[in-house]
Amino acid sequence: MTETMDQNYSLWADRLRKNQGIRSLMEDLGKATGHPNEILLGGGNPAHIPEAEAIFEETFGKLAKDPILRSLLGDYQAPIGNDSFRELAADYLSTLLQSKFRKENIAFFNGSQNAYSFLLNLHSGLMADGSFKKILLPVVPEYIGYADQSIAENVFLANPPNVVSTGENRFRYELNQSTFDLTDVGVLAISRPTNPTGNVLSLEQLEWMEKSTTKQNIPILIDLAYGNPFPNLIGKESPIQYKEGRTLSLSFSKIGLPGVRFGIVVSDEETIDTLSSFAAVSNLAVGNLGVYMMQILFQENVLPKLSENILRPFYEAKAKLALHLFTEAFEKMGVEYEIHDPMGGFFLWIRFPSLSISNHELYHLCKDKRLFIVSGHYFFPGLNTDFSHSKECIRLTYCRKEEELARGAQILAEIVASHQANSK
Ligand SMILES: Cc1ncc(COP(=O)(O)O)c(C=O)c1O
Structure with missing residues (x-):
């Protein structure tokens, strides 16, 4: 994706070419290499549930x-x-x-x-x-x-x-x-x-x-x-x-x-x-x-039966597990964090109020360790007022296996712990 304006492109095309949001998220999904250390907590893929x-x-x-x-x-x-x-x-x-x-x-x-x-x-x-x-x-x-x-x-x-x-x-x-x-x-x-x-x-x-x-x-x-x-x-x-x-x-x-x-x-x-x-x-x-x-x-x-008997219990159990794994890793590493109540869907939205880098920089540091998350700054279209959450939050999916979530929690906690305003 280039940042230059091209005379062959309409204004809309030019704007789309600059948009890194949904495209980068979906490209991260599609480019997963299958490397055993890869932790895919970025995209919106649903879980593979055998009964479904x-x-x-x-x-x-x-x-x-x-x-x-x-x-x-x-x-x-x-x-x-x-x-x-x-x-x-x-x-x-x-x-x-x-x-x-x-x-x-x-x-x-x-x-x-x-x-x-x-x-x-x-x-x-x-x-x-x-x-x-x-x-x-x-x-x-x-x-x-x-x-x-x-x-x-x-x-x-x-x-x-x-x-x-x-x-x-x-x-x-x-x-x-x-x-x-x-x-x-x-x-x-x-x-x-x-x-x-x-x-x-x-x-x-x-x-x-x-x-x-x-x-x-x-x-x-x-x-x-x-x-x-x-x-x-x-x-x-x-x-x-x-x-x-x-x-x-x-x-x-x-x-x-x-x-x-x-x-x-x-x-x-x-x-x-x-x-x-x-x-x-x-x-x-x-x-x-x-x-x-x-x-x-x-x-x-x-x-209706699939939703009630299979999907809901599956995702509710995953939400519980993810909350446990991430809070445990954050507490262990001294990370300051707040999590939005996971009332539905299958994502955790996490705020790091003491983060000394932007959420976009955090995304890149995670990606360097093969951990894929989504930077929260993309999710505020139309907001022109300063709102600290737009720079401090990330989204991650809890659809993945326990072992992958646990490794993701550990890596995320380590990176955030070393980039907090109070970190030594
Ligand atoms: C809130 C929401 N709406 C719509 C979509 C688009 O879904 P699809 O085009 O696969 O129906 C998504 C996909 O992640 C979504 O999260």
């Missing part, structure tokens, strides 16, 4: 043996999915999201990342009425993958959240109601649970925002990649239901199928119809594999 993999293999096997395979491999789907599949999803999701959907409320995409590149541009930038609308991230840090998806520049808006202490070495971010402002806002985006922090925004706070957004007809995008109805990694918090004004996105990635690239958007009919135009122009069609796997998984009602 067995279900997916069986589903895939059914398709591979069925004459339907010819159509799966040899025919295009409609841009956001054929009507019969959308009808099936509308019926199935009506129960899971407590609403009455028609196929006109449902669109399929090649992953929810793909859907967001359309959704964010649909609701922000130069609008048809001549106004310029922005994307409000009500609570940052927020998902790294939204940044730079907008073709227009400077469209993200964010303010520092409230930081609430929840116990010794523990905290939680909450919506700062006093700075909540909808001036020039075209859309709000929230991941629930939040990547990177594992926060799960309370329904009360969501409904508080909706009192203002519904009056002004501003949609809220709620990214349920880790949320309900699947994989449902939302801890003790209540599930999201569909309501007018909400656009929900679901993904098959975090249930264990990131390679299938399949996501579902649930929204009002006009938004879905517009998304179909975006999809036709940019994708031609949604890929078939996810759609056909969805048909089987929905018809056999597999995902």
Whole structure:
């Protein structure tokens, strides 16, 4: 990636070329060398859980043996999915999201990342009425993958959240109601649970925002990649239901199928119809594999049980283990640390308040020791105020094996201990 401006590139291309965030994260994932000492706590890959993999293999096997395979491999789907599949999803999701959907409320995409590149541009930038609308991230840090998806520049808006202490070495971010402002806002985006922090925004706070957004007809995008109805990694918090004004996105990635690239958007009919135009122009069609796997998984009602009986217990146990391993290593090395309550998802968000280097420098020092983490500075798009957390925090995944997490904890603790303001 070069930093130079090139006359052959558009402003958007130039901005993308400078973006080190999601690209460096995904390249770290793809470049893993398989070296035995490598510790991959960086990317958002879900864990390989044998019981879940067995279900997916069986589903895939059914398709591979069925004459339907010819159509799966040899025919295009409609841009956001054929009507019969959308009808099936509308019926199935009506129960899971407590609403009455028609196929006109449902669109399929090649992953929810793909859907967001359309959704964010649909609701922000130069609008048809001549106004310029922005994307409000009500609570940052927020998902790294939204940044730079907008073709227009400077469209993200964010303010520092409230930081609430929840116990010794523990905290939680909450919506700062006093700075909540909808001036020039075209859309709000929230991941629930939040990547990177594992926060799960309370329904009360969501409904508080909706009192203002519904009056002004501003949609809220709620990214349920880790949320309900699947994989449902939302801890003790209540599930999201569909309501007018909400656009929900679901993904098959975090249930264990990131390679299938399949996501579902649930929204009002006009938004879905517009998304179909975006999809036709940019994708031609949604890929078939996810759609056909969805048909089987929905018809056999597999995902709620998979989430409750396999995924949630697995990730909850991993969260406990990771908290134990990292806090033990930090205490042993005299590291000053605070961890965001891991309420959902599968990441730990850790703050080192006495760090004498930036989190980005810390990332490089870790990488030199073959430990991959993600620097927290990427997760604050639109934040123009000084907020110390943006330089002091890192994200790591706890999806990996115990032995790998333990080695990662040790290396991280050693590096941070030797780069604290008080270190000798
Ligand atoms: C919060 C969030 N949203 C969306 C995505 C994109 O997922 P996919 O495109 O695989 O559905 C991710 C991936 O890590 C994510 O963490």
